Amino acid sequence: MKNIVVSDLTLRRMPKYLHFLRPLQKLGHEFTSASEISRALGIHHTQVRKDLALTGVRGIPKVGHRVDDLIKAIEEFLNWNNSTDAFLIGTGNMGAALLGYDGFNKTNIKIVAAFDADPKTIGREVNGYRVMNIDKCANLVERMHVHIAILTTPTVVAQEVTDMLVGAGILAIWNFTPIKLVVPKDVIVEDAELYSSLAVLSRKLTDVLASV
Amino acid sequence: MKNIVVSDLTLRRMPKYLHFLRPLQKLGHEFTSASEISRALGIHHTQVRKDLALTGVRGIPKVGHRVDDLIKAIEEFLNWNNSTDAFLIGTGNMGAALLGYDGFNKTNIKIVAAFDADPKTIGREVNGYRVMNIDKCANLVERMHVHIAILTTPTVVAQEVTDMLVGAGILAIWNFTPIKLVVPKDVIVEDAELYSSLAVLSRKLTDVLASV
DNA sequence: TAGATTGTTAATCGATTAACAATC
DNA sequence: TAGATTGTTAATCGATTAACAATC
Structure with a gap:
């Protein structure tokens, strides 16, 4: 089974559709149209149609798209309907924020364990997670068949931790550090940027202030 | 005085150059070349040259670019050499993380006050900031001539808070909520996405797992 | 039916990449 | 000098937008 390859720019728009559609669903709206989505999100209506077509949904001329169907199709497209276990590495400010973030329950990411190297935080509880020693991480990645790691370590150790994760068999890294990680080409790295x-x-604010 | 208009894609690459250059500077490297940057960041060398040219730096054939000059030029280009006061609205998980984040001292953003609507958090100290009542925000935006707001509120109140901020005279909003904010067209909104x-x-991980 | 909407194909636009002259 | 690097102009590629036929 092979999925069609879709450009990153298209993929990045998908969550925006979801965030527009979910409140509509909550309000009980049964249908919406590409033009309505276009207006609300400032994305060209042809673009919206092409993006939605990729998820496999079909609309009804003159009526539009069923909101429930769209949400379901986009979630399946992103695989956000299945939950995927993830490890979080680095329980500093950003790591702690992500551990406490409840927005993830609408995605496929489920953080199942958090790791840190600092003896002072190991064993402590952070937003409901008992922080584990990073030394145990590699072993657990293999034993629990975890594929995704969320990297929120200090920048200086990011590459070293990445090497450990890749060695242990991690397939995808969500990178919250600002550096470009070096990984084998079959490992996926997505930068939070x-x-x-x-x-x-x-830059834009500078332009505005300069023109005054 | 009017700055040249630069595409968002170019602007988004600028911080990557900085994050590559700063460690080089720390190691005492005096020069680097577009090809070296290209290899390290996986950006085409012609692209790197065009981006750097926009910042106004000139390199020396056969030698390359002076690291100090590049850093200075990019920082000036982004206006990251001048600090700009910002208000942070919403001291939940993400807000607290940003308040404690020390990476901002390398940018122009300086958070000078944090606001929340929850009586339980107002008056509390979060990562060194005394949380203020959001009712006082509009007044302070005007009095302190603050231009930038960092929006980390719950999604449901994001638009309402935005309206308040815009009414008070905020010029730019760094939006950490997932919804598209409606603002007058001279107000800048940048989504953290x-x-x-x-x-x-x-999606990419799904592709990889599906092809196994 | 007429009109609104879908969905596709063609045209345009802009970003990226290739080619190459200039230079220390 | 020869070679490496810069910086610019031209070609390509891909994403966005326009045009339009199909349909409930």
């Missing part, structure tokens, strides 16, 4: 939107914001 | 990279990761 926290600084990217700040860079865009900073 | 936390779910986007997760969507890419989820």
